[in-house]
Amino acid sequence: MKRQWWKEAVVYQIYPRSFNDSNGDGIGDLQGIIEKADYLQELGIDVIWLSPVYKSPNDDNGYDISDYRAIMDEFGTMEDWDELLDALHDRGIKLMMDLVVNHTSDEHSWFIESRQSKDNPYRDYYIWQDPKADGSEPNNWVSFFSGSAWEYDEKTEQYFLHLFTKRQPDLNWENPDVREEVFNLMTWWLDRGVDGFRMDVINNISKTPGLPDASIKDPQSPYQFAAEHFANGPRLMEFLSEMKEKVLNHYDTITVGETAFLPIEAARNMTDEENGYLNMVFQFEHMAVDAKPGTHAGKWETRQWELPELKQIMTKWDKEMEGVGWNSLYFNNHDQPRQVSRFGNDKEFHKQSAKLLATYLHTMKGTPYIYQGEELGMTNVQFPSINDYRDVEIHNMYKEFTEERGYSVEEVMRKIWTTGRDNARTPVQWDDTVHGGFTEGTPWIKVNPNYKQINAKQQLKDPDSIFNYYKELIELRKQEDVIVYGKYDLYLADHEELYVYTRTLNEEKILVILNFFAGEPVFELPEGITFAEKSLLISNYEVNDNEAILKVKLRPYEARVYKLTY
Structure with missing residues (x-):
């Protein structure tokens, strides 16, 4: 295997809305990240993965983009972004942006034009279909966020596809003009100095030709539908090859694809050092180790996970990729619950289990990813009311499970406490002052009440803290080539x-x-x-x-x- 800087790197994910608020409006922002640049340097990480900061109406917290070349007002300005890039680069830290190009916001100018008429030049930028003869939806696909994957447009009397919320229409990658637009915006950011991309749901960009009904007759499970028709379509590798040829070959980048349902053979092809397209992928097989099989509830039905199964999955991915491609290493991110609550023990053995999980991820073969607050051992949260939650997925699930599936409110809340995405999205706990030092205003989502016990200020002073253990692990990885290679x-x-x-x-x-x-x-x-x-x-x-x-x-x-x- 070749030596590469991105193999030796440790990546730190920032979810900007919840990282640090500099102006008291309750929402994290770019200047807030700049304020914490010295903290990031102290930890010793090499790359920041910045979740979306582009202009967005925030139907899905920034993963619905209305302008790829502008910054969301809540986060700041392009001048703030330039200042952040300089602050990170001055400290030897690279910046990886989130590339979200399976879909856009319905407020993107392309989609606004696309829905004007069937003969609009932008119509084919998205996936439009006529109703079936009986007036029903074009097929039986369902969204990841509950309900149909189709939304009817009265003006043009057709449906458009959305694998996520109805305000996130899917782009039509079959259209070469769409691909050219994406490659142009990637080049635009790389020329501004960005060091690479994390590619959101990138293996969904090629759908099954003809968009047929799924053969799986289980409308409760979008994950089964995805595996059959949303993901890993026949032109996926072709599209990525074109991206590599037109963009990535011309820059020294770090690239990682988010690729749920990706077969391991496809991952080998995608990350092959000689002929592949991306540096690494996020595989999701180990993220299902606590999912209860054979249920209709997808990720919401869990079971006690078993260590031999985790070992089998992680060993398989290591051995299959050995000598060919490269793995990413993670146990949590903005879409997953907190790792110390899920795979450790966040009560009696909080510090020990947080350090154990860190030891594992930083001594396996692959590039480790730290999610903000993980280095402090931040935990899941148990807000008492659905009104305390902000995630669109949680609210859709709550409505569906209580109104359509017959679950009690208590049962649904327990599922949210275990698996909900907002577990990862509570603000970073900087100190023991009000709101954990995240903001002087009212935070957009409540802070975990345990911020007085778990916070950065306390841990920076404690040589035995989780933070200082992470710092030691990161330094050890830099000293010992055997840990990397x-x-x-x-x-x-x-x-x-x-x-x-x-x-x-x-x-x-x-x-x-x-x-x-x-x-x-x-x-x-x-x-x-x-x-x-x-x-x-x-x-x-x-x-x-x-x-x-x-x-x-x-x-x-x-x-x-x-x-x-x-």
């Missing part, structure tokens, strides 16, 4: 509590021992791991470096990383 090998695949693996690069080897639960299992050195000397690189408990590791009783959520020599 070393071959991954799994041991104890069926163990229900321990996740054990090695990373090997030439004559260097590290051994990672992780106790993923609150029990105290005994670790015994597996056959095949031999060494003459060992040194402890990092651990989340006090450990005697001279302690033998042939047989060790581990503490709850204990993590140890050893360097082995022969």
Whole structure:
């Protein structure tokens, strides 16, 4: 595998609405990020992934874009964006923008023109279809955000496709003019100095030709429909190849595609170092490890996840990509609940489990992604009322589950507390003052009440804090090439509590021992791991470096990383 700067990088995602508010209007903004540039430098990250800051009516919190070359008023101005770019670059931090081009806002000038008439020059920028003979929708597809994926337009008496909200019409990538528009706007941002793109739902840009009905007769499950007809269409690789040829080949970029439902063979092709199109993808298979199979509720029905299954998924993705492409490493983002609440223990072993999860993600092979507040161990939130939530997906689900599916309010609220996207969108907790120091005004969404116990000001002062552990991990990754480039090998695949693996690069080897639960299992050195000397690189408990590791009783959520020599 070639050495590449983006393989060695650690990426930090900023969801700007909830990061830091500089002007007291309750909404995070670009100047707020600039205020925290020194904090980001202190953490040691290399790249910022900035969630959308483009002009938007905010039907889906900025993922409905009305102007790709302008900044949302709530976030600031293009001058603020230029200042942010300079502030990051001055500190050695690169900036990756969110590229949202499967769909636009219905307020984008293209769509405003498109719906004027059937012969408008922009009509074919979007996916319009006649009703069926009986007047019904063109097919049985359903939206990710509940309900039909089609919206009827009275003026032109046709339906347009929207895989997300009805205010997010899908672009028609079959139209070469659309592709040229996208490539032009990418070039425009790269020429301004941006360092790459995270590509939102990028494997949805090619749909099944003819837009046929889905054969799966389950209107409750958009995820099954997506796997059949929304995602990984026949021209996907062709479109990405054209993007690479016309844009990406001309810049030194970091690119990552958001690719739910992407088969691993397609991921290999997409990220192939010699012939692929993107540096890496976000695969979602491990994000379904706690989903209850065979239900109609999609992500909202959960089960207790099992460690052997997680190991199997992550090992498969490592081995299939080995020597060909590159993986991303994440357990949470703006669309997922907080990782310490989902995969750790945010009560009795909050600090230990947060550090354990960090150890795992930063010692696996791939590029680690930190979601804002993760480095503080921020947790899920349990707001008492649906009125405390802001996410369109949550509100659509609440209405559907209580009014159409017969769930009680209490049952639905428990699902939201476990899985809802607003768990990740509460403001970053900077200190123990009102609203966690996020704003001097009224925040757009409430702050998690535990901000007095979990905040950046306290953790920066505490050498044993989660923040300082992340800082140590990031620095360790920069010092040890074996952590970035070393071959991954799994041991104890069926163990229900321990996740054990090695990373090997030439004559260097590290051994990672992780106790993923609150029990105290005994670790015994597996056959095949031999060494003459060992040194402890990092651990989340006090450990005697001279302690033998042939047989060790581990503490709850204990993590140890050893360097082995022969």
